[in-house]
Amino acid sequence: MPVTHVKNSFSLPEIGGDVLTVKDLHFSYPDGHSALHGVSMKLSVGDKVALVGPNGAGKSTLMLHLNGILGGHGEVEIAGQRLTRENLPAIRAMVGLVFQNPDDQLFSPTVFEDVAFGPLHMGLPEADVRARVDAALEAVRMTTYRDRLSHHLSVGEKKRIAIATVLSMNPSLLILDEPSAGLDPRARRTLINLLRELPITMLVSTHDMKLVQELFPRTIVMDEGRVVADGG
Secondary structure, three states: OOOOOOOOOOOOOOOOOEEEEEEEEEEEOOOOOEEEEEEEEEEEOOOEEEEEOOOOOOHHHHHHHOOOOOOOEEEEEEOOEEOOOOOHHHHHHHEEEEOOOHHHOOOOOEHHHHHHHHHHHOOOOHHHHHHHHHHHHHHOOOHHHOOOEHHHOOHHHHHHHHHHHHHOOOOOEEEEEOOOOOOOHHHHHHHHHHHHHOOOEEEEEOOOHHHHHHHOOEEEEEEOOEEEEEEO
16 A cells, blocks of 8 residues: 555544653562552653663553553553543543554454444444544545455554554554564555554554654653653
């Protein structure tokens, strides 16, 4: 698919304050391994932030806390709402988490059904579900793929559909784990342009330092479960 620039239908949510606030977050796995040691950070509306660090630094563990898959000691707030067991469904709708392997998120027969899964389970009317699917596919430049079989797509195409599955939920925060991993140069360039154009607050864990340099004005560095640097 040629690299083109398409205006998408998404806009930043009209919320005040910070989209993400993490305060003094600690977490240990059941085997006793301590993975997070007092992590704190904030993301404001429209921030696009890279999360970098060596393997085992705690990046993935941190990301799994941001929509409640893991739960440690400390505070996580999304758009001013503290993450608790009671409001977990609402938080998960606000935090779009895209895994490194798109096959972890694509399980329906067609692209349309994959992207419609979240809105359908929110109980939205059929017209609203279709509108969300159309907007999400437009945002990732995959409109013509709605009736394709998800498992027949290339890795790059699957990654864009995986992003669409969370965009259809209209999240306040988009979190991506190694989005450029496994992509050929053309697919990588398409993804970079896509992420640049999406008007959404974004936290991206990556080892792709060229991606960081090109796309992210701010970088948070983690090492041994701590934030060791945060800046441009």
